[in-house]
Amino acid sequence: MTTAFDAVVLAGGAARRLGGVDKPGVRVGGRALLDRVLAACAGAGRTVVVGDPRPTVRPVRWTREQPAGTGPVAALDAGAGALRPRDPGSAGPGVDGTDAETGASSGAGASSGPSSGAGAGAGAGASAGAGAGTSAGAGPAAGAGVGAAAGGPAGARAGAGAARARAGAGAGAVGLPGAEAVLVLSADLPFLDEATVHRLLAALDAEPEAEAALLTDADGRDQPLVAVYRAGPLRRALDELRNAHDGLGNLPLRLLAAGLRVVRVPAGPDEASASFDCDTWEDIATARARIRDHGAVLDEWITAVKTELGLDLDVDTGVLLDLARDAAHGVARPAAPLTTFLVGYAAAKAAEDGTAPAEAVAEAARKAAALAQRWAAEQDEAG
Structure with missing residues (x-):
């Protein structure tokens, strides 16, 4: 184009x-x-x-x-x-x-x-x-x-x-x-x-x-x-x-x-909804309900958070969700949000050193996921 x-x-x-x-x-x-x-x-x-x-x-x-x-x-x-x-x-x-x-x-x-x-x-x-x-x-x-x-x-x-x-x-x-x-x-x-x-x-x-x-x-x-x-x-x-x-x-x-x-x-x-405009309160209610639909809510939420935090970053939500699942199941449920927070922090540090932000997130998530899987494997062996 x-x-x-x-x-x-x-x-x-x-x-x-x-x-x-x-x-x-x-x-x-x-x-x-x-x-x-x-x-x-x-x-x-x-x-x-x-x-x-x-x-x-x-x-x-x-x-x-x-x-x-x-x-x-x-x-x-x-x-x-x-x-x-x-x-x-x-x-x-x-x-x-x-x-x-x-x-x-x-x-x-x-x-x-x-x-x-x-x-x-x-x-x-x-x-x-x-x-x-x-x-x-x-x-x-x-x-x-x-x-x-x-x-x-x-x-x-x-x-x-x-x-x-x-x-x-x-x-x-x-x-x-x-x-x-x-x-x-x-x-x-x-x-x-x-x-x-x-x-x-x-x-x-x-x-x-x-x-x-x-x-x-x-x-x-x-x-x-x-x-x-x-x-x-x-x-x-x-x-x-x-x-x-x-x-x-x-x-x-x-x-x-x-x-x-x-x-x-x-x-x-x-x-199909690109030209949907909000002229009435009913339209606004419809838009709010549609955005909270299960199939769209995650992408909408991530976009809203990025906007609020001033981030221009394509986040691979699938990678982060897999990491959260591995941390929750392999370690403990509270490990999921804490782990993803630490991944974000590590990615930001790597980006300061010149790594592309999206690559930094992917690499930090890969390392953390591998650790969670090793942790789970040790628990299985102990069992």
Whole structure:
């Protein structure tokens, strides 16, 4: 996959069906909905969140449509505007690392604020009004099906690794012109993951003439808030809508795709819930119950713990569970949590000496498991 991308996350809705609560901050599986979505787009070079600033698990750029609350198309326009690079002929800044930290503003009719990170408050930003650029020639919408990107757990892990690599590269290049593609997401998608994002980007790579890749749900419905758009056509389509409707306020997002050449990406069997959004308390209850399901709860818990502790480490839960079982059965039940704690501590020490963290965990677990098995063998001999 070659398409570099930025991300726009829409998080400024009124949440009327939730009684006006702070929906992006509602927790599912111990993590805020917004933080879950930010984890899914961790491979973005730059991430803009359209909404009111708040602490987040990783630094993002904040902006807001003006006036606030005028709908998803206006919000997307504000987010896309905040991604625009510095115009050499303009005194206004683009969005780069320095501007983001100082809260300097940019964007089309948007107010932009500073980056925020975990545990850090975010200040209000200043307003700006740079217009979006245009390009000619809108193509007709097309509904081509795509068999994109390798699926399965191995593909998902590979995709996540590549995404993290791009994130590292993007972090040092945020002052450069914007990426070729813009990933657009809603902030209330509890089951979205990096594998789904990767499939959308791969679909765009596979169809050079496509201007957008949209996820479709199990019923074949387009999901314009789980989509990736080529940056130029996205700005063009927004300008065309602005001109046709004398503004972008309160327009439905489906109008955006109608003016673009679209490739549709059916949700795979492991992605059936990727577009599930939390609009009501019933939706939130459903999401919380599903995350606690026996088949998913362990992975969800490990991810939540890693996020809470600030760890970027692929943990082989099978190895650790086997170790815990061997320690519990071969020594004593309390030996299981104590042993896994010591393995983690030993792995951290090894990582300080230059060993890759995942390899350090695997090696420490192997040694501890072998010890537990020897311990059990001696008990069998004594018996």
